[in-house]
Amino acid sequence: MPETNFLTGLLTIVVLDLVLAGDNAVVIALASRNLPVELRKKAIYWGTFGAIAIRAAMTLIAVWLLQIPYLQAIGGLLLIPVALKLLSQEDSEENVNSCDNFWGAIKTIIIADAIMGVDNVLAIAGASHGNMTLVILGLLISVPIVVWGSKFISDMMVKYPTLIYAGAAILAWTAGGMIMNDRIVGTYLRDIYLATSWLVPLAVTVFVLAVGRRRAKA
Numbered sequence: 495m496p497e498t499n500f501l502t503g504l505l506t507i508v509v510l511d512l513v514l515a516g517d518n519a520v521v522i523a524l525a526s527r528n529l530p531v532e533l534r535k536k537a538i539y540w541g542t543f544g545a546i547a548i549r550a551a552m553t554l555i556a557v558w559l560l561q562i563p564y565l566q567a568i569g570g571l572l573l574i575p576v577a578l579k580l581l582s583q584e585d586s587e588e589n590v591n592s593c594d595n596f597w598g599a600i601k602t603i604i605i606a607d608a609i610m611g612v613d614n615v616l617a618i619a620g621a622s623h624g625n626m627t628l629v630i631l632g633l634l635i636s637v638p639i640v641v642w643g644s645k646f647i648s649d650m651m652v653k654y655p656t657l658i659y660a661g662a663a664i665l666a667w668t669a670g671g672m673i674m675n676d677r678i679v680g681t682y683l684r685d686i687y688l689a690t691s692w693l694v695p696l697a698v699t700v701f702v703l704a705v706g707r708r709r710a711k712a
Contacts, residue, residue, distance in 0.1 A: 500625075503622060507632030510617045511633070529599055541599060544600060545603055554626070557626065566679075567676035567679035570670065570698075572616060573665060573669035581710070666702035670699065673698075
């Protein structure tokens with residue numbers, strides 16, 4: 495059973511990384527697009543390396559912070575609008591400027607990724623339940639896929655919109671799980687709902703998918 499939980503957690507983290515990687519792939523492409531081909535490759539490599547380092551440090555801090563009462567529940571609530579935004583497919587390209595020099599591109603990639611990666615950090619920290627081995631393995635598996643396969647991932651999501659809904663559902667379920675795993679809020683909700691720990695994640699998931707569906711039709 496522990497091995498199954500570990501693999502399930504790892505799969506969840508990898509899927510969350512890939513689903514939330516669209517904006518990060520756009521940042522990398524836009525920040526480096528005016529560089530010569532050779533410098534562009536180096537900027538993508540070093541910019542991504544720096545972004546990973548910052549992301550790992552942010553996740554370490556987030557895992558520690560989420561142990562504080564109420565913060566994990568707040569983190570779960572903050573993930574709900576992130577899931578809704580994912581379904582709205584808002585374009586973030588207008589907020590990223592291209593750079594004409596190598597170091598400028600690297601700086602842009604790292605800073606933009608750190609700002610835009612808060613949702614990833616919260617989601618991964620919540621899905622890991624404090625297990626840093628899961629976080630590290632998830633990053634090692636998903637980051638190379640994001641860097642070298644981001645265009646393929648984006649194309650697949652455009653071609654098969656169901657993948658976006660599946661990703662949003664996983665994110666929403668993670669948000670509900672974070673609320674239930676909060677030491678204070680989770681205990682209170684379990685007392686009310688007689689230990690049905692799946693009810694809140696299910697309710698959050700249904701809410702996100704219903705609202706996302708309604709917005710898509712509007």
